[in-house]
Amino acid sequence: AQSVTQLDSQVPVFEEAPVELRCNYSSSVSVYLFWYVQYPNQGLQLLLKYLSGSTLVESINGFEAEFNKSQTSFHLRKPSVHISDTAEYFCAVSFTGGGNKLTFGTGTQLKVEL
Amino acid sequence: GAGVSQSPSNKVTEKGKDVELRCDPISGHTALYWYRQSLGQGLEFLIYFQGNSAPDKSGLPSDRFSAERTGGSVSTLTIQRTQQEDSAVYLCASSLASQAAGYTFGSGTRLTVV
Numbered sequence: 001a002q003s004v005t006q007l008d009s010q011v012p013v014f015e016e017a018p019v020e021l022r023c024n025y026s027s028s029v030s031v032y033l034f035w036y037v038q039y040p041n042q043g044l045q046l047l048l049k050y051l052s053g054s055t056l057v058e059s060i061n062g063f064e065a066e067f068n069k070s071q072t073s074f075h076l077r078k079p080s081v082h083i084s085d086t087a088e089y090f091c092a093v094s095f096t097g098g099g100n101k102l103t104f105g106t107g108t109q110l111k112v113e114l
Numbered sequence: 115g116a117g118v119s120q121s122p123s124n125k126v127t128e129k130g131k132d133v134e135l136r137c138d139p140i141s142g143h144t145a146l147y148w149y150r151q152s153l154g155q156g157l158e159f160l161i162y163f164q165g166n167s168a169p170d171k172s173g174l175p176s177d178r179f180s181a182e183r184t185g186g187s188v189s190t191l192t193i194q195r196t197q198q199e200d201s202a203v204y205l206c207a208s209s210l211a212s213q214a215a216g217y218t219f220g221s222g223t224r225l226t227v228v
Contacts, residue, residue, distance in 0.1 A: 009154070032214050044205070044219040051214045090157065099162065099170060100145050100213050106156035 002027045002095045006105035013081055014113055021076040021108045023065075023091030032094040033074040034102065035065055039087045047089070050074065061085075086112045116140075118220035120206050126226045127196055135191045135223045139208030146189050147209075147217065148181055152202040160204075163189065164211065196227045 003026045013019045025031065033050040048059040055067040065076045074091060088109050092102040119138040127133050139146050148160040159173035163183045174180070178196075183189040193200055203224050207217035 006156075034216055036219075043221040044207075044217075046216045046218075049214075049216055092157075094213050100164060100209060100211070100215070101147070101159060101162050101170065102217065103159070104149075104157035106154070 002093070002098070002103055004091055004093050004103050004105040006091055006108050008108050009106065010109045010111065012111045012113060015083055016080050018079050019077065019081050019085075019110065021089050021091075021110065023074045023076065023105060025072050025074070025091075025093045025095075025103075027072070027093075027095050030096040033065070033067055034092040034094070035059075035063070035074075035076050036090045036092060036104075037087050038090065038107075044090065047076075081110070081112050083112050083114070085110060118206055118208050118218050120204075120220035120223050122223060123221065124224045124226075126228060129198060129227055130195055132192065132194045133196055133225065135193075135204050135206075135225070137189045137191070137206030137208075137220060139187065139189070139206070140218055141187075142210075143208035143218070144186070144211045145209045145215075146183055147207045148189070148191050149205045149207065150202045151205055151222070157205065160191070193225075196225075198227045201225055201227045 005024045035047040036044045037047045038044045050067045058064045088107045090107045091105040144165045146163045149157045161181045162170040178194045181191045203222040205222045207219045209215045
């Protein structure tokens with residue numbers, strides 16, 4: 001079965017430090033890749049997505065993710081985090097042949113501390 | 115509507131009772147999805163509707179779970195004879211037909227079975 005792995009369940013980081021949230025997926029077939037964010041007591045929101053073209057995609061709030069086909073990875077990075085980035089981050093993959101269905105990772109809780 | 119609307123936002127029910135959860139998707143979105151979010155478990159796919167096609171029910175955990183979508187719009191997820199392990203947040207999402215579209219999520223229904 002196709003799967004999405006987020007190895008880190010929690011990532012604590014100090015404000016203004018860089019952060020990387022890891023995401024790997026199981027399949028080598030064509031995929032679309034997504035990161036969603038869930039702020040405390042809110043619903044999930046789309047943060048960014050990779051469909052095709054440039055392997056580096058960016059969000060409006062400074063996050064970026066890079067698609068690496070050979071490593072089947074789509075890690076999320078930010079060079080300098082803010083307290084307001086505290087949230088749970090979910091990686092999701094749409095696998096070819098899976099229709100529109102997204103397969104989600106188990107999430108990474110990012111906690112930014114002063 | 116402007117977003118995906120779910121009701122009720124919270125539901126407490128006694129073990130053995132039936133519950134119905136409602137989802138009103140974004141107007142014009144032909145695809146509708148139900149997921150379950152349990153603590154530490156990430157998002158578990160339940161069922162997916164795409165236009166007039168037969169739904170993908172492959173994620174329903176047991177025959178106590180069913181869902182329908184009337185008129186290609188509103189969807190109801192029904193859980194019969196609820197069990198304590200059914201306690202979770204049930205998320206609905208909708209999207210355009212394209213696999214690349216990504217989802218818009220509702221705020222979820224928190225179900226507690228006592």
